[in-house]
Structure formats: structure tokens, C-alpha cells
Amino acid sequence: MLIPFVVGPRSPNGLQAQLQAEENLKVQLANAPRALGALIAINISQVLARSNEIKVTISEDCPDIDDRVLDNYSLLISMAEEVKNK
Numbered sequence: 001m002l003i004p005f006v007v008g009p010r011s012p013n014g015l016q017a018q019l020q021a022e023e024n025l026k027v028q029l030a031n032a033p034r035a036l037g038a039l040i041a042i043n044i045s046q047v048l049a050r051s052n053e054i055k056v057t058i059s060e061d062c063p064d065i066d067d068r069v070l071d072n073y074s075l076l077i078s079m080a081e082e083v084k085n086k
Helices: 014-031 037-041 044-061 067-084
Strands: none
Touching (some): 044 067
């Protein structure tokens, strides 16, 4: 059972804003300090790859889920798996 997050409406330029936010995140991750405790051991490329697998599974179980919620859940679950396995 997923927690129902309240997600607001998308802006008219939603896709462009989303792409820009993703690009900004990539830059932030590249420039982020690596001294973050347990997160040091996380292989971010493995987390992102696993996140994509989880997205497929969740979207099969919950076909009407908002893609923003789907992205957040899959990323959190994949990060939790990675930390647990370290």
C-alpha cells in the first residue's frame, strides 16, 4: 500500500520545467560533497538503474499513479535497498 501524496497540478510548461530540474539535479549531484555518512558507499548509478526496475513494477501494480510520485517512491526504495545491502 502506497502513502497517497497530494500532488498539485502540473504547470503549463511542466515537461520543460521537469527536464530543467533533472539537469539541475545532475549538476548538484556531480558537485555534492562525498562526506555524507552511509551515502558514501552508495553507487548512484546502481541506485538509478534499480529505480527504473522498481518503476516498472510499481506502475504495473498501480497504473494510475502520478509519474512524480512514482519517481520518488522508486528512488527512495532503491536507495533503501542499497543502504541495506552495505
